[in-house]
Amino acid sequence: MSNEVIASLKNHRSIRSFEKKIIEKEILDEILEAGVRAANGGNLQGYSLVVVDDLEKLEELGIYNTPLVIIALADAYRTKKWFATFGEDKTPVNTTHGFFINNWDALICLHNIQIAAESLGLGTYYNGDVTSKDLRKIINNPVYTFPSGMLCLGYPKNEGRLSDRLPLEAVVHYNSYKIPTEEEIREWYGEKENLFQTRNSKERLDELKDRGISNIAQAYSKNKFKKDEIDILSKGIKRNLKESGYDI
Secondary structure (H helix, E strand, O other): OOOHHHHHHHOOOEOOOEOOOOOOHHHHHHHHHHHHOOOOHHHOOOEEEEEEOOHHHHHHOOOOOOOEEEEEEEEOHHHHHHHHHOOOOOOOOOOHHHHHHHHHHHHHHHHHHHHHHHHOOOEEEEOHHHHHOOOHHHHOOOOOEEEEEEEEEEOEOOOOOOOOOOOHHHHOOOOOOOOOOHHHHHHHOHHHHHHHHHHOOHHHHHHHHHOOOOOHHHHHHHHHOOHHHHHHHHHHHHHHHHHHOOOO
């Protein structure tokens, strides 16, 4: 059982190489309209979307060779100002609860945009570093806002590679969490390991072994979880949370 929507979702690929072609305003407006139709808490749409296509700003964001990005902000500022405009200036919207609802709303909206963009032939990828970036000098976002996510998009140069995924039994639990055995872990991650061993040349594998990397788990651990780099990103996130004005 399938349809065009399910087929598109199952065919998702992250695209990081784009044509030097501007996304037409009609296309952009259409995917933004699709985005704001996403489910959200209390129908308050506790988010804002900042579309960035200025080359200088894109470079400040560390984005190159991508024509456009959309930053989704968890936004209590607009809601707070709305309440204040109508005499409810003491309404507690910048709470811990409010932050998580707004952050959730922002990401759901952004994902709607991604799905809509891909359905119209655009390529996309998410940039997770935005949560740690100091954006205020770049996009002028006010207090009570926090960068939840950033979607990069454009017309793809190629179709990209379909990434492997863990089997359903590895990520889906029914009624309660099932603690996996070591044997199950080895089985579930077997495809990733096989791809790691077959996609790298013998010379590359030998080079990695000299660095203490003989399997994909070690490759992820040593390359994606470097403590000094993680610490920098974590400090940026903590700074943004503190400066956001949310009570967390």
